[in-house]
Amino acid sequence: MITHDDHFRDACGVFGIWNHPEAANLAYLGLYALQHRGQESAGIVSVNGSQMCVERGMGMVADVFPKRALRRLKGNRAIGHVRYSTAGDSRLVNAQPLKLDSYRGEMAICHNGNLVNAYLIRSELERRGSIFTSTSDTEIILHLMARSGAQTWEDSLVEALRQVDGAYSLLFQSSDCLIAVRDPRGFRPLSIGKLDGAMILASETCAFDLIGARFVRDVEPGEMVVISERGVESHRPLEQHPPAQCVFEYVYFSRPDSHIFGRGVHEVRKSLGIQLASEAPVKADLVVPVPDSGVAAALGYAQASGIPFEMGLVRNHYVGRTFIEPRQSIRDFGVKIKLNAVRTLIEGKRIVLVDDSIVRGTTSRKIVSMVRAAGAREVHMRISCPPTIGPCYYGIDTPLRSExxxxxxxxxxxxxxxxxxxxxxxxxxGLQRAVGETHKSFCYACYTDKYPVPFPREDTSQLKLFQKPR
Ligand code: SF4
Incomplete structure (x- = not known):
């Protein structure tokens, strides 16, 4: 049996560095901090003069980059990526950054998000003779750039991005520039930092903290930041749309120590719990989070309700994304592989169990029964967001709507x-209040079914490139 988390999974994390003698080593550390955003594959492309060096592999960052791999990544610039597949399947050809040789030289790209019109563009490009080496939607951007007649990398990237729609926080690298772009709705986060004289880009600011970089600001929705020998330039070349930043980054995906969309994630999660306590109060003895992602909201709930907080569930941090049970015949270990209840805290108590979401319901049921088995008198479940009624089409791997x-x-x-x-x-x-929604700047589509970018298929989760829209 293979056990999976009953959670939405994030898709990717990106990291870029310009002008540092330890570029690849710092990219490695940056990706390490972003590991929660993708555990299937990792890659770094460095630039050494006019040459690019590539290391990519399946697995976690520490497995993909042994010392000898990092030694091969020479140069003072690099971009890197961690991936969980959304569009495109889980194989090495889809590991990013993707690199392509064009008549203008080598270029590499990595992307967090999902292009909703990928299938249509890819079909058209193939009809015109393009040969794709991956099933990733990101490769479409490289092909569109390679076909562009524009004079500069920036212009060909803009030309490509004007043809795609959906979610992209991406990094592009050539021998003479590093470009960061966020789609006009700004679905996924992307921040700019500084370390000594080097410029850093990362999906989340926790990557800056690890390498000692200073957070400067976010790349704004629709902004293109070009870093080159000329310095740092900001452009707004894309058609503007109302922002739709992913609110679930706050609820679950991003690390609590990150600062995204203008606020600290831990602080926002705690506000969710405070709000939840006022909307769904209950008489109880103990607030217990489902670790790790329920912890901050549970702290907020406990603070607002005055009910004591305890870590009544303990998580095993050494379990990988999947776990193969040695013998199915022994028993179904289920969620116990990851979580265990602390009987001495729970026995005889009325428990408020705080989690960030219920996706299929199977895991929640197992956790409730685990807490009861540890002697809880009552179990009151509280969820720090509204019911999840729709899948995500913008770079998060979610189950089908029917699931x-x-x-x-x-x-x-x-x-x-x-x-x-x-x-x-x-x-x-309550969610809008807790995230400080004042300018309608967030996407709530998986709670409201109102999607900011229409998606061609109703009954699927992420668009697979070879799935034809109906
Ligand atoms: S649909 Fe949900 S998970 Fe996807 S971008 Fe919108 S809020 Fe985020």
């Missing part, structure tokens, strides 16, 4: 399924 329990069940039906004494979700208004 999302809240898409087909009422809150009380879900409560019965997970066998909780009560179940309370944060309202959409």
């Amino acid at each position: 999302l329990i809240a898409a087909t069940h009422s809150v009380d039906e879900i409560r019965k399924r997970v066998r909780a004494d009560s179940l309370g979700y944060l309202s959409l208004q």
